[in-house]
Amino acid sequence: xxxxxxxxxxxxxxxxxxxxxxxxxxxxxxxxxxxxxxxxxxxxxxxxxxxxxxxxxxxxxxxxxxxxxxxxxxxxxxxxxxxxxxxxxxxxxxxxxxxxxxxxxxxxxxxxxxxxxxxxxxxxxxxxxxxxxxxxxxxxxxxxxxxxxxxxxxxxxxxxxxxxxxxxxxxxxxxxxxxxxxxxxxxxxxxxxxxxxxxxxxxxxxxxxxxxxxxxxxxxxxxxxxxxxxxxxxxxxxxxxxxxxxxxxxxxxxxxxxxxxxxxxxxxxxxxxxxxxxxxxxxxxxxxxxxxxxxxxxxxxxxxxxxxxxxxxxxxxxxxxxxxxxxxxxxxxxxxxxxxxxxxxxxxxxxxxxxxxxxxxxxxxxxxxxxxxxxxxxxxxxxxxxxxx
Ligand SMILES: Cc1cc2nc3c(=O)[nH]c(=O)nc-3n(C[C@H](O)[C@H](O)[C@H](O)COP(=O)(O)OP(=O)(O)OC[C@H]3O[C@@H](n4cnc5c(N)ncnc54)[C@H](O)[C@@H]3O)c2cc1C
Numbered sequence: 001x002x003x004x005x006x007x008x009x010x011x012x013x014x015x016x017x018x019x020x021x022x023x024x025x026x027x028x029x030x031x032x033x034x035x036x037x038x039x040x041x042x043x044x045x046x047x048x049x050x051x052x053x054x055x056x057x058x059x060x061x062x063x064x065x066x067x068x069x070x071x072x073x074x075x076x077x078x079x080x081x082x083x084x085x086x087x088x089x090x091x092x093x094x095x096x097x098x099x100x101x102x103x104x105x106x107x108x109x110x111x112x113x114x115x116x117x118x119x120x121x122x123x124x125x126x127x128x129x130x131x132x133x134x135x136x137x138x139x140x141x142x143x144x145x146x147x148x149x150x151x152x153x154x155x156x157x158x159x160x161x162x163x164x165x166x167x168x169x170x171x172x173x174x175x176x177x178x179x180x181x182x183x184x185x186x187x188x189x190x191x192x193x194x195x196x197x198x199x200x201x202x203x204x205x206x207x208x209x210x211x212x213x214x215x216x217x218x219x220x221x222x223x224x225x226x227x228x229x230x231x232x233x234x235x236x237x238x239x240x241x242x243x244x245x246x247x248x249x250x251x252x253x254x255x256x257x258x259x260x261x262x263x264x265x266x267x268x269x270x271x272x273x274x275x276x277x278x279x280x281x282x283x284x285x286x287x288x289x290x291x292x293x294x295x296x297x298x299x300x301x302x303x304x305x306x307x308x309x310x311x312x313x314x315x316x317x318x319x320x321x322x323x324x325x326x327x328x329x330x331x332x333x334x335x336x337x338x339x340x341x342x343x344x345x346x347x348x349x350x351x352x353x354x355x356x357x358x359x360x361x362x363x364x365x366x367x368x369x370x371x372x373x374x375x376x377x378x379x380x381x382x383x384x385x386x387x388x389x
Contacts, residue, residue, distance in 0.1 A: 006083070006260070007301055008076040008253070011312075012069040020053065021080045029084030036085060036211035037357050042166050043211055046088055051121025055081070055092055057099040059246070064103050064111055065119040071246060071311040075253040075304055082257025086361045087211035089257060093250040094162055098125045098171055100243045101188070105231030114169055114190060126167035126193070128158035128217055129240070136374050138173070138240070139182035143219065145174040145189060152176075152229070154189060154222040157201070160368075164215035165203045167193050172219070173236055184234040189224055197222035208360030244370065245319040248326035249311060251369045252304040255329035258362050259297045262333070262340035265354050266290060269344055286343055293336045300329040320382040327375040330365035337362040 010018060028046055036043055050056055058074040060066025067073070074096060082089035095118055102115040117123040134140045143156025154174055161170070170191050177185035191198060201216030231239055267290055270281035280286045307321035315321075340355040341348035348355050366372045 006076060006080050007298070008072075008079050008256070008305060010069070010073045010076045012067070013073045013076060018076070021055070021077060024049070024053065024055070025080050025084035029081065029088050033085035034352060034354070034357065036087060037361075038210075038351075040205065040210045042213050043088060043091075047091055047124075048121050050088075050092065051119065056095040056121065057103075057115075057119040058092070058096060060096075060099040060103045060115070060119065064099075065116045066099060066103070070308070071249060072305065072308040074246070075249055075308045078250045078253030079257040079260070082254040083261050084257075085211070086254055086258055087209045089250075089254045090162060090209060090212045093247065093254065094125060094127065095119065096250060097243050097247045098127055100246060101171060101230065101239060104242075105188075105235075105239060107227065109227060110190060110230065123168040124163055124166055126161050126163040126170040126217070128161045128164070128170045128172045130160050131157060132159055136371060139186070139237070141173055141175060141186065143172065143174045144178075145176050145187060145224070147176075148223065150226045152189070152224040152226075154191065154197075154219045154224055156219050158217045158219075159201075160204065160214055161217055162212055162214055164193075164217050165200055165213040169193060170217060171230065172217075173240065176233055180234060182237045186236040187233050188230040188236045188239060189228045190230055191219070191222065191224065191228065193217070195222065206364070208357070208363055210360075241319070245322040246311060247369045248322040248375070249304065249307055251365055252300070252307065252322070252325035252329040255326075255333040255362070255365045256297065256300055256304060258333040258358055258365070259293065259300065259329070259336040262336045262355060262358050262362075263290065263293045263297060265358070266293070266340040266343040269347075273345075280343070289339050289343065293339050296332050297336065300325070300332050303328055317382065320379055323370070323375040323378040326369065327372055327379070330362075331372060333362045333365055 054067050057066030058069045058077050062068040078089050081092055118125050129138055131141050145152040145154045170193055172189045172191050175185055176187040197220045199218045201218050204214045270286050271279050273280050304325040307325040310318035310321045337359040341359050344355050347353050
């Protein structure tokens with residue numbers, strides 16, 4: 001078993017660091033993935049170790065305690081961690097998004113209070129956009145922050161928030177000017193989850209990625225000081241659109257990791273399992289399925305690498321490429337996990353087999369960080385704009 005064969009290149013991450021990531025995945029994540037899935041527990045010990053060995057804040061500058069790498073390095077890390085277990089990669093992705101927000105728009109005080117402890121795994125974060133009435137259409141959120149003296153009062157409800165049951169603080173999107181809406185009326189706030197007025201509503205029990213803690217947050221007239229505002233008032237939409245492109249690249253990496261794990265497991269099984277007196281891999285019905293997965297995995301990797309390099313160079317089409325990478329890799333990993341289950345036959349349907357978990361873990365990748373339909377919307381707009389120009 002080895003993750004050394006990730007074909008995603010890196011730029012700042014050198015050979016020794018790549019090896020360290022691969023060993024961490026093989027020795028610390030893969031052996032506990034089944035147990036984490038069954039117990040749905042937060043992988044506390046893995047989380048702390050990730051903070052210690054520098055797997056949080058891959059693109060965040062070193063001066064803030066990040067790794068100081070590129071989007072390409074981030075893609076490599078996400079793919080590698082997800083080859084171990086997607087719920088662990090999720091934590092890396094979450095910290096990356098909030099690390100980018102805090103690094104780009106935070107004040108020195110906010111960076112000291114939230115960014116550094118988050119990168120060293122002393123504080124856990126959540127980012128809270130989705131509401132009962134607002135998912136794909138983020139511009140329709142109703143959580144409201146109203147000015148009160150120097151500060152604000154926050155009221156509203158967020159649902160399906162990663163880490164809500166375990167977070168120390170949340171980055172919360174709220175309306176500050178209903179007249180302006182998403183064109184200047186939505187802002188971002190840093191909210192300590194253990195303060196009066198904030199409640200963790202519930203803990204969801206999910207189909208897959210079950211060690212990822214997902215739940216609701218309710219804000220009942222929560223008083224916030226003026227320095228709870230992250231960046232400038234009304235700028236949230238622009239901030240989020242930028243970091244969400246990186247978030248989508250991260251989910252493309254996570255999806256590729258699921259595909260690679262599915263391909264590895266299915267390949268081994270096809271060689272180990274015999275029927276009709278020969279390994280099942282001797283049947284083209286099986287070996288051609290492996291060929292298709294391997295080819296699509298390479299194609300998804302190439303597209304994701306192109307998207308990462310576009311983000312790193314600030315290319316005009318970077319956001320579109322990130323949507324393409326997310327769309328292709330996420331839809332791919334759902335098909336690839338399905339193909340792996342088929343190679344395993346009945347075993348593939350039984351709890352405890354890796355491919356059964358991969359099949360469940362894959363499904364959410366087509367939904368979170370923007371659904372496949374939203375990615376097609378972004379991509380088609382770029383296609384049509386290009387044609388009209
Ligand atoms: C496990 C999990 C973790 C999550 N983590 C977080 C988190 O940490 N923070 C956070 O803020 N949110 C999080 N989410 C929420 C997630 O981002 C949303 O579920 C997702 O954006 C879709 O929103 P929705 O569920 O409201 O679906 P809806 O927006 O109601 O969409 C329902 C369906 O309609 C389609 N649809 C909607 N509008 C259009 C359109 N214009 N054209 C075509 N099709 C359309 C969608 O693609 C989808 O298929 C998480 C969700 C889950 C399940």
